[in-house]
Amino acid sequence: MRPQTPLWDALQKHIISGLYPFHVPGHKSGRGLPTSYVNSLINYDLTELSGLDNLYDPSGPIARAQELTAQLFGVAATLFTTNGSTAGLIAAVLACCPSGGTIILPRNAHVSLLHACVLGDLSPVFVDVEIDPYTEIPLGLTPEQLSIVLESSGADAVVAVYPTYHGVCGDIRGIGEVCRQAGIRLIVDEAHGTHLYLNPSGPVSSLCTEASVVVQSTHKTGLALTGAAWVHIKDQSLVQRVKASLRLVQSTSPSYLLLSSLDITRAIMEEEGPRLMRRALAAADKLASILPLYKPPWPYRSDPLRLVINARQLGISGQYLAARFLAHGVAAEMFDLYSVTLVLSLADDEDSVAGLTAAFQQIERQPTGPPLAPVCPPLGQQVMTPRQAHFSPKRSCKLEQSKGFIAAEAVTTYPPGIPVVWPGQIITTEILEYLASRRALGAEFSGISAQGEVLVRAEVEND
Ligand SMILES: Cc1ncc(COP(=O)(O)O)c(C=O)c1O
Missing domain, CATH: 3.40.640.10 (Type I PLP-dependent aspartate aminotransferase-like (Major domain))
Structure with missing residues (x-):
């Protein structure tokens, strides 16, 4: 029997699927490199x-x-x-x-x-x-x-x-x-x-x-x-x-x-940057005329090469839209409950995005609409430094029983890698409600084990 190569196998399977990468790395499977x-x-x-x-x-x-x-x-x-x-x-x-x-x-x-x-x-x-x-x-x-x-x-x-x-x-x-x-x-x-x-x-x-x-x-x-x-x-x-x-x-x-x-x-x-940028911007412009893109409610511009599709506006969830894209040969960078994020880079041009337009036009709407869930609450109070929390004695605690404890490890979603809880912060009711609602919808968080436990600071004698 040949030795197992789970990662290599997964990579080969991914490559064979032939998806167009609307994600990083920006060289897009080498297209942008000599x-x-x-x-x-x-x-x-x-x-x-x-x-x-x-x-x-x-x-x-x-x-x-x-x-x-x-x-x-x-x-x-x-x-x-x-x-x-x-x-x-x-x-x-x-x-x-x-x-x-x-x-x-x-x-x-x-x-x-x-x-x-x-x-x-x-x-x-x-x-x-x-x-x-x-x-x-x-x-x-x-x-x-x-x-x-x-x-x-x-x-x-x-x-x-x-x-x-x-x-x-x-x-x-x-x-x-x-x-x-x-x-x-x-x-x-x-x-x-x-x-x-x-x-x-x-x-x-x-x-x-x-x-x-x-x-x-x-x-x-x-x-x-x-x-x-x-x-x-x-x-x-x-x-x-x-x-x-x-x-x-x-x-x-x-x-x-x-x-x-x-x-x-x-x-x-240095040599071709402005031309490649103009080419990528033209591709982005074309997509912007077709896709319902997210516009932040404030007066500043957004990166024109970061296409965030407002799935909620379409009456569907980001998760559903990303899955439908996959079925049509398009791999997104990230999805969350209400949006799907696509990355264009200096390697993209109007030809490379043509498949996305076709895929989007074939996506059926979902009758149920996106689920409604609480938005990410404020961080808990920081009662010790992240370093103190990192080096303090720790114990596992069921997530739902962790209210009021000091987090000893971060709880983070990937992507985008933004902590919802930082070590050294008090875990609040609002954070627990948020995490529970997202986990119920299938979101995964690093820092929460498969058994649904988080690491909290263990009480020590002088506490
Ligand atoms: C805002 C932000 N900063 C920093 C990083 C870390 O970048 P790198 O993956 O190059 O280490 C990321 C990664 O996704 C990010 O989203």
């Missing part, structure tokens, strides 16, 4: 051999590739990472905050920022960003909200998510200005916005703002391989600190496949 590169990819799986430099302390071709990227984006330095924006954000936060410091985070912060808080022993101060009650889509941080929180927080840095997973963009210039006036560093999680700077008609890239560090998942809407990201540092005085922090969260054997894909993506963006 054929000569894709065809000999395996040969580039090398390591720190003579002449190939060393990501830990680069001085040869990796250093040069990083310099060329910094020049293209007009920043003081760009650092490559093969551990995604996850590593880039952790490094940026650790570079901008002292150990034991305070960081302002939007409610919809990615879970990597939790990891940064654990590593840096940081206290998060949350800004409860508005959630659209009709679609449950989180909007962004506003300069006004930030000003209020900044006044009393004593924070060392601010993180903004721009654009959000759903492509919502906000007043990032205004946020930068608030940070500048307060003399506080702004880190922008632009994981979903590598392509933004190529679009002169906006929304703008946060590279044009007062941000100190901008982190982009080049593998999401750029053309790099999964896990490849870059960290743009605008403030020269931070470069060595971000470098040192990045070393803490990178393998000493970074993948040359990923590193080379960053170099190639930069070269393509």
